[in-house]
Amino acid sequence: MYLFVDTETTGLPPSHPSHLAQWPRLVQLGWILSEETGEVIMQDTAIVRPEGYYIPDRVTRIHGISTQQAYQQGISLNDALQRLTQALRFSHYLIGHNIDYDYHVLLAEFHRKHIDTLFSNYPRFCTMKSPQVMEFVRIMRGTNHRQYPKLSDLYRLLFDERVQHAHDALADAKTCADCFFQLKKIGVI
Structure with missing residues (x-):
């Protein structure tokens, strides 16, 4: 089974973070567990209640989640990570758009909470950095150079539609899953 994961966070890490503590904090987690056929088995999303940190206004303008909203609507980080851990038990692959970023954000949060996990x-599989996906995007754009596609650009190339609800963790996980299964269907991956 595949686990599609997306996170919304407090920002970006330093250029070359040398320690997990330098990674930004989790604000929202969204995931979809699906069969290899694309059938969704379960999905979940959660806003995380901040514990000793705040969400900068510049980041709130991107994903729409303020510190106050996260305090009011959020669940504990422990609960969010436990819910993800339940899905991990069924999964064989982690998939995301820029999965390395989401992976390190989540790994840092597991580390901060001293939660043992097989997450690592x-x-x-990354729908952004995959060489096959980058080559597909290059050909579709008619350019001579490869570059990492935004999730919204990849979706538009595959479906000729605009993404709805970008920068919501569950919506982005769904968009990533849609792209992944379409890329498989057309033989790119």
């Missing part, structure tokens, strides 16, 4: 053992 899961193979990952």
Whole structure:
């Protein structure tokens, strides 16, 4: 089974973070567990209640989640990570758009909470950095150079539609899953 994961966070890490503590904090987590056929088995999303940090206004303008909203609507980080851990038990792969970013954000949060997990053992696939996907995007754009596509650009190339609800963790996980299964269907991956 595939686990599609997306996070919304307090920002970006430094250029070359040398320690997990330098990674930004989790604000929202969204995930979809699906069969290899694309059938959704379960999905979940949660806003995380801040514990000793705030969400900068510049980041709130991107994903729409303020510190106050996160305090009011959020669940504890422990609860969010436990819910993800339940889905991980069924998954064989972690998939995301820029999965390395989401992976390190989540790994840092597991580390901060001293939660033992097999999270780091899961193979990952990235719909942004995959050479096959980058080549597909290059050909579709008619350019001579490869570049990492935005999730919204990849979706538009595959479906000729605009993404709805970008920068919502569950919506982005769904968009990523849609792209992944379409890329499989047309033989790119």
